[in-house]
Amino acid sequence: MATRGGVRVLGVDPGLTRCGVGVVDGPASRPRMVAHACLRTTTDTPLEQRLLQVHDALVALVEEHRPDVVAVERVLFGVNVRTAMATGQAAGAALLAAARAGVPVVAYSPNDVKLSVTGDGGADKDGVARMVVAQLGLAEAPRPVDVTDALAVAITHLARAGVPGAPTAPFAGPDRPGGRGGGAADWESAIAANPHLRTVGGT
Numbered sequence: 001m002a003t004r005g006g007v008r009v010l011g012v013d014p015g016l017t018r019c020g021v022g023v024v025d026g027p028a029s030r031p032r033m034v035a036h037a038c039l040r041t042t043t044d045t046p047l048e049q050r051l052l053q054v055h056d057a058l059v060a061l062v063e064e065h066r067p068d069v070v071a072v073e074r075v076l077f078g079v080n081v082r083t084a085m086a087t088g089q090a091a092g093a094a095l096l097a098a099a100r101a102g103v104p105v106v107a108y109s110p111n112d113v114k115l116s117v118t119g120d121g122g123a124d125k126d127g128v129a130r131m132v133v134a135q136l137g138l139a140e141a142p143r144p145v146d147v148t149d150a151l152a153v154a155i156t157h158l159a160r161a162g163v164p165g166a167p168t169a170p171f172a173g174p175d176r177p178g179g180r181g182g183g184a185a186d187w188e189s190a191i192a193a194n195p196h197l198r199t200v201g202g203t
Contacts, residue, residue, distance in 0.1 A: 011154030
């Protein structure tokens with residue numbers, strides 16, 4: 001479907017209060033930012049209405065920009081179950097919006113994103129933001145950080161898609177700590193290796 005001379009990726013850093021979105025055109029050697037947004041909902045709005053707002057906004061963005069793929073960040077959560085559930089629900093809204101438009105979805109762990117964008121899987125958010133600015137030729141990092149993270153997810157997919165044999169992960173199952181997602185075996189291995197953690201798919 002790459003009709004613009006390269007792949008167009010809609011990157012999503014899912015969240016219920018703030019959902020970062022970034023649209024980037026490839027190729028990976030010359031990525032170009034097309035658009036970005038931060039979708040916001042308020043805590044005094046009923047949950048189902050917040051999810052509808054996120055979903056409808058993502059549907060509109062997909063219709064406007066017609067991405068070839070939607071790339072979503074997937075996170076291994078610690079102890080904040082409420083945050084995990086909310087961000088997982090927002091990720092579900094993104095998946096539904098993509099599915100309704102017939103757009104494939106892939107997912108990358110934070111380590112995948114950091115490694116692809118900075119070359120360092122342990123980079124901090126400032127380091128990721130600086131490399132997003134450099135790679136996209138921006139004057140400054142878009143704000144809030146959720147937007148920069150979404151652009152980084154999109155750049156990650158361009159980098160992975162441009163390398164023959166590089167893995168791209170369908171959105172299924174949680175991540176191993178420091179690794180890529182998989183299925184039920186990943187749930188079991190993550191819990192066995194880190195019994196103090198609570199693993200939840202989505203971000």
